[in-house]
Amino acid sequence: MDSAVIVKDLTVKFNGKAVLNQLSLSLKAGEIVGLIGPSGAGKSTLINALLGMIKVNSGSVEVFGHEMPNREVMSQIGFMAQSDALFGELTGEQNLEFFGSLQGIPKKELVEKMGLAAKTVNLTEDLKKPASDYSGGMKRRLSLAIALQTDSPLILLDEPTVGIDPELRQEIWKELRLLAAAGKAILVTTHVMDEAERCDKVLMLREGHFVAQGTPQELKTQYDVETIEDAFIKAGHELQNGGGQA
Numbered sequence: 001m002d003s004a005v006i007v008k009d010l011t012v013k014f015n016g017k018a019v020l021n022q023l024s025l026s027l028k029a030g031e032i033v034g035l036i037g038p039s040g041a042g043k044s045t046l047i048n049a050l051l052g053m054i055k056v057n058s059g060s061v062e063v064f065g066h067e068m069p070n071r072e073v074m075s076q077i078g079f080m081a082q083s084d085a086l087f088g089e090l091t092g093e094q095n096l097e098f099f100g101s102l103q104g105i106p107k108k109e110l111v112e113k114m115g116l117a118a119k120t121v122n123l124t125e126d127l128k129k130p131a132s133d134y135s136g137g138m139k140r141r142l143s144l145a146i147a148l149q150t151d152s153p154l155i156l157l158d159e160p161t162v163g164i165d166p167e168l169r170q171e172i173w174k175e176l177r178l179l180a181a182a183g184k185a186i187l188v189t190t191h192v193m194d195e196a197e198r199c200d201k202v203l204m205l206r207e208g209h210f211v212a213q214g215t216p217q218e219l220k221t222q223y224d225v226e227t228i229e230d231a232f233i234k235a236g237h238e239l240q241n242g243g244g245q246a
């Protein structure tokens with residue numbers, strides 16, 4: 001299988017203003033693509049469009065060869081949203097169980113998948129506690145475990161490592177790399193530039209356009225800088241000065 005996601009000329013408007021403006025991208029099996037952009041650039045909107053959760057004004061979003069929205073395809077997407085949709089009165093384990101059944105994971109497989117996902121995010125010891133007793137970072141980790149337990153071929157993660165300490169962040173990135181090596185397509189939004197450096201490809205979203213895209217090294221070469229952060233800042237300046245490479 002080649003492209004997991006193909007987006008063509010996607011435009012999404014809110015109140016008449018284009019938040020995404022004729023965007024095109026593809027996401028292949030086995031690759032981790034990082035989506036970076038300033039706050040309000042439209043990163044979450046793009047993820048919602050991939051999930052088929054918002055109305056698009058024009059263009060097309062295809063996931064595994066199917067035009068979105070598509071309920072069946074949606075169940076093949078492991079998704080972690082920014083705002084945690086956990087049930088505070090349920091334990092971590094019960095949350096994993098509940099979402100696992102919504103995700104259509106067969107009962108026989110669920111226990112093993114939950115266990116692996118919880119281990120990846122270092123929550124095994126805390127699974128019996130109610131989610132309302134979790135810290136912010138623990139809630140993020142539980143949400144991430146919910147996305148990972150699906151074993152989906154496409155994983156969309158909206159700022160998965162916010163509030164997660166550096167050591168665990170490293171572990172999570174190791175796991176993402178293993179998942180990609182196993183053939184999964186992964187899209188991650190991030191504000192953390194050293195995470196962008198770990199991606200196979202980075203898309204820089206500003207004002208509804210991809211102002212630059214390429215491997216981290218290509219972007220650094222293109223902007224003649226040492227870090228992705230500098231490339232990001234330089235791309236912003238070029239856009240303000242009427243340049244850019246959309």
Ligand SMILES: Nc1ncnc2c1ncn2[C@@H]1O[C@H](COP(=O)(O)OP(=O)(O)OP(=O)(O)O)[C@@H](O)[C@H]1O
Pocket residue numbers: 014015019037038039040041042043044045046
């Ligand atoms: N349902 C909506 N109705 C109206 N405007 C919206 C809606 N959802 C998002 N927007 C607007 O679209 C723009 C992009 O929002 P989005 O959440 O996609 O940005 P983002 O890049 O994910 O930001 P952040 O990094 O802060 O999470 C913002 O101006 C936001 O206010």
